[in-house]
Amino acid sequence: MRTWVTILAASASLLLSVAPAWAHHAFQAEFDKGKPVHLTGTVTEMEWINPHSWIHIDVKNPDGTVTNWMVECGSPNIMLRRGFTKRSLEAGTELTVQGYQAKNGTNRANGSSVTFKDGKKIFVGGSNPDIPEDQK
Amino acid sequence: MSTRILLFVTAIASVILPAVWGQVPKTPWGDPDLQGMWPGNMGVPLQRPENLGTRATLTDEEFAKREAQARKQAEADSQSTAASDSVGIGPPSYWVERGTPSRQTSLIIDPPNGRLPPLTAEEQQLRKEARGGKGFAGEWRGEANSYDDLNIYYRCITRGVLGSIIPVIYNNGNQILQSPGLVIIRNEMIHETRVIPLDGRPHLNPAIRQYMGDSRGHWEGNTLVIETTNFTDKDAIGSNGAGYPGDPGHHSADLKLTERLTRVDANTLNYQATIDDPKTWTKPWTILIPLKRNDHYQLLEYACHEGNIAMGDILSGARADESKAPTEPRP
Amino acid sequence: MLNLVHTTIAAGIALALLLPAAAQTYRPPRAADGHADLSGIYQALNTANWDLGDHSPQPGTMWQTGAINSEPAGASVVEGGTIPYKPEALEKKKANFAARRTNDPEAKCYMPGIPRANYMGYPFQIVQSPRGIMFIYEFASANRLVNMGKAEEAGSDTWMGTNNGHWEGDTLVVDVTGLNGLAWFDRAGDFGGKQLHVVERFSRPDPYHLNYEATIEDPTVYTRPWKISMPLYRKVEKSAQLFEFKCVEFVEELLYGQYKKQPNK
Numbered sequence: 001m002r003t004w005v006t007i008l009a010a011s012a013s014l015l016l017s018v019a020p021a022w023a024h025h026a027f028q029a030e031f032d033k034g035k036p037v038h039l040t041g042t043v044t045e046m047e048w049i050n051p052h053s054w055i056h057i058d059v060k061n062p063d064g065t066v067t068n069w070m071v072e073c074g075s076p077n078i079m080l081r082r083g084f085t086k087r088s089l090e091a092g093t094e095l096t097v098q099g100y101q102a103k104n105g106t107n108r109a110n111g112s113s114v115t116f117k118d119g120k121k122i123f124v125g126g127s128n129p130d131i132p133e134d135q136k
Numbered sequence: 137m138s139t140r141i142l143l144f145v146t147a148i149a150s151v152i153l154p155a156v157w158g159q160v161p162k163t164p165w166g167d168p169d170l171q172g173m174w175p176g177n178m179g180v181p182l183q184r185p186e187n188l189g190t191r192a193t194l195t196d197e198e199f200a201k202r203e204a205q206a207r208k209q210a211e212a213d214s215q216s217t218a219a220s221d222s223v224g225i226g227p228p229s230y231w232v233e234r235g236t237p238s239r240q241t242s243l244i245i246d247p248p249n250g251r252l253p254p255l256t257a258e259e260q261q262l263r264k265e266a267r268g269g270k271g272f273a274g275e276w277r278g279e280a281n282s283y284d285d286l287n288i289y290y291r292c293i294t295r296g297v298l299g300s301i302i303p304v305i306y307n308n309g310n311q312i313l314q315s316p317g318l319v320i321i322r323n324e325m326i327h328e329t330r331v332i333p334l335d336g337r338p339h340l341n342p343a344i345r346q347y348m349g350d351s352r353g354h355w356e357g358n359t360l361v362i363e364t365t366n367f368t369d370k371d372a373i374g375s376n377g378a379g380y381p382g383d384p385g386h387h388s389a390d391l392k393l394t395e396r397l398t399r400v401d402a403n404t405l406n407y408q409a410t411i412d413d414p415k416t417w418t419k420p421w422t423i424l425i426p427l428k429r430n431d432h433y434q435l436l437e438y439a440c441h442e443g444n445i446a447m448g449d450i451l452s453g454a455r456a457d458e459s460k461a462p463t464e465p466r467p
Numbered sequence: 468m469l470n471l472v473h474t475t476i477a478a479g480i481a482l483a484l485l486l487p488a489a490a491q492t493y494r495p496p497r498a499a500d501g502h503a504d505l506s507g508i509y510q511a512l513n514t515a516n517w518d519l520g521d522h523s524p525q526p527g528t529m530w531q532t533g534a535i536n537s538e539p540a541g542a543s544v545v546e547g548g549t550i551p552y553k554p555e556a557l558e559k560k561k562a563n564f565a566a567r568r569t570n571d572p573e574a575k576c577y578m579p580g581i582p583r584a585n586y587m588g589y590p591f592q593i594v595q596s597p598r599g600i601m602f603i604y605e606f607a608s609a610n611r612l613v614n615m616g617k618a619e620e621a622g623s624d625t626w627m628g629t630n631n632g633h634w635e636g637d638t639l640v641v642d643v644t645g646l647n648g649l650a651w652f653d654r655a656g657d658f659g660g661k662q663l664h665v666v667e668r669f670s671r672p673d674p675y676h677l678n679y680e681a682t683i684e685d686p687t688v689y690t691r692p693w694k695i696s697m698p699l700y701r702k703v704e705k706s707a708q709l710f711e712f713k714c715v716e717f718v719e720e721l722l723y724g725q726y727k728k729q730p731n732k
Contacts, residue, residue, distance in 0.1 A: 074306070076436075078233055
């Protein structure tokens with residue numbers, strides 16, 4: 001499977017799309033590249049809000065204590081259009097998150113990769129309304 | 137003999153009339169019907185790559201390449217297990233809406249080379265000197281002393297008229313509703329609702345300035361022509377109205393925007409906009425965004441400011457960097 | 468002869484007294500969909516946005532602004548007078564009130580939600596189209612599209628809700644669900660919760676007013692459903708239009724000022 005970067009490089013000459021330019025805000029301003037995190041925890045709440053949704057997860061620390069982290073994902077509108085709803089990610093679900101911690105040192109991270117225990121990505125699938133019915 | 141002439145005339149008419157008149161349906165009160173959901177498709181750059189010269193469309197071969205790339209990307213997006221999900225820092229890469237590729241080489245159709253006309257000398261100076269020499273806030277440049285170091289999209293203020301319709305990586309919902317004497321244009325980000333009166337009333341007095349300006353519309357045949365004035369100078373042109381590097385960027389308050397919306401067939405609405413701002417660009421320039429109908433697309437609430445947790449975190453993150461000690465953000 | 472005239476006059480007077488007084492049932496003009504046309508620009512002319520209940524004149528939250536931003540008196544628009552809060556919810560309302568300068572979502576330029584958007588000190592416009600009925604609010608560019616077809620369910624909770632409408636005669640009934648419970652109902656801290664459900668009724672009693680009623684329920688907050696009602700006033704200037712009130716810029720100092728490199732003193 002080609003990675004994101006390879007696809008972009010190939011398309012550059014035809015400018016299929018500009019770089020993902022995650023258009024809401026400068027993530028580098030919010031999160032610290034020098035503080036990668038790898039979290040495993042259970043969902044306590046998912047906030048389906050804009051500009052970014054936030055998944056709250058309880059993470060068990062090595063010393064047995066529990067810390068609640070907030071994980072930043074994308075705009076919920078995309079997932080809602082694919083048929084997911086606010087009931088799609090139930091409390092208690094186990095998730096694994098790879099990302100980077102907030103610069104301000106709080107227990108917030110962006111979710112570059114968010115998967116279930118078995119490695120499957122959350123919210124993949126659903127229908128894709130990008131492509132109008134008559135053009136699929 | 138006369139029957140043959142009649143058949144000939146009918147045959148010609150059935151070809152010419154639809155082409156000319158477009159068979160645009162009418163609203164119950166007789167206006168051309170532009171109503172529906174017309175979400176934007178990303179994938180056409182604003183400015184044309186120079187090597188494509190004055191070509192407005194891709195060749196079959198080039199377009200086939202573009203389509204193949206789109207298909208591969210869609211496959212990558214639908215992979216159910218995570219590989220390298222995101223480039224650097226950002227949400228998972230499949231959290232986008234890419235739309236379908238088109239043959240257009242650039243959104244700009246005039247000037248004929250599909251590229252922006254030069255800036256005026258005055259504007260170049262203004263851009264250098266803005267904010268005490270820091271320049272206009274556009275893409276984040278590593279500084280977050282205050283909220284206005286970020287652009288008006290990151291601040292969730294607005295994306296401006298054009299910034300709200302130039303397609304980006306998601307939430308490109310555009311909806312048109314009509315009522316006698318009015319056209320409503322809704323843009324998903326950032327929950328804009330433009331009310332365009334068609335009754336010929338004058339614009340607001342020049343002392344009143346608004347981010348989205350003040351719009352007046354009228355019909356020219358089947359084309360809705362919208363003229364917008366009374367802009368502020370706090371906005372920029374480009375996706376998100378943010379003035380990222382490479383965007384057309386900041387415009388003056390004197391901008392006169394003329395939009396022309398024509399439904400060219402049942403499923404296509406041509407959105408054309410001419411930017412006339414002699415204080416900023418030496419010539420007017422025009423973009424064309426063909427919008428495809430998709431009535432399955434749900435335009436959802438994008439409450440940007442209400443959920444803008446990032447703003448507090450960006451500013452407190454910058455303070456933390458400066459002091460090398462973590463600070464608690466506001467809850 | 469005179470008797471006949473007297474009798475006729477007497478009969479006429481009697482008849483006039485018997486006829487229903489001022490029964491003039493106004494029939495609004497028809498929209499393209501054949502229903503009453505509610506299109507127009509409207510604004511409330513009461514103090515419900517300060518406080519839905521009875522309220523005395525009182526100082527505002529900032530003495531520095533003097534009489535501007537002080538609260539005028541007003542009578543309750545709540546049927547029965549008071550909102551039937553559960554005891555713990557009433558405590559929360561009081562806490563909201565005490566913290567209103569910083570916590571009122573209106574102060575933060577958050578979208579006002581339903582029902583509050585309809586009675587703020589800013590106008591709103593109803594545009595009735597064949598594809599649904601738009602409510603466009605000047606405050607914070609808030610808006611909502613009322614779906615007049617088959618009712619749709621909310622996929623997620625939002626500030627302006629999921630709005631499904633239907634007609635009952637010339638009255639527009641809007642069923643609002645999917646509200647996120649974060650908006651307030653006024654500057655006094657009245658609020659709803661995550662199970663908030665609002666049913667509104669809009670009708671035109673005459674060319675110049677819009678009658679507005681809203682029945683509000685949330686079993687996690689109130690002991691029973693309750694109702695507000697008020698007239699809204701149509702703007703009659705030929706040039707009437709909504710202006711822009713994108714207030715985010717006006718509240719950034721309030722929300723983020725403390726994080727600036729050089730915070731204001």
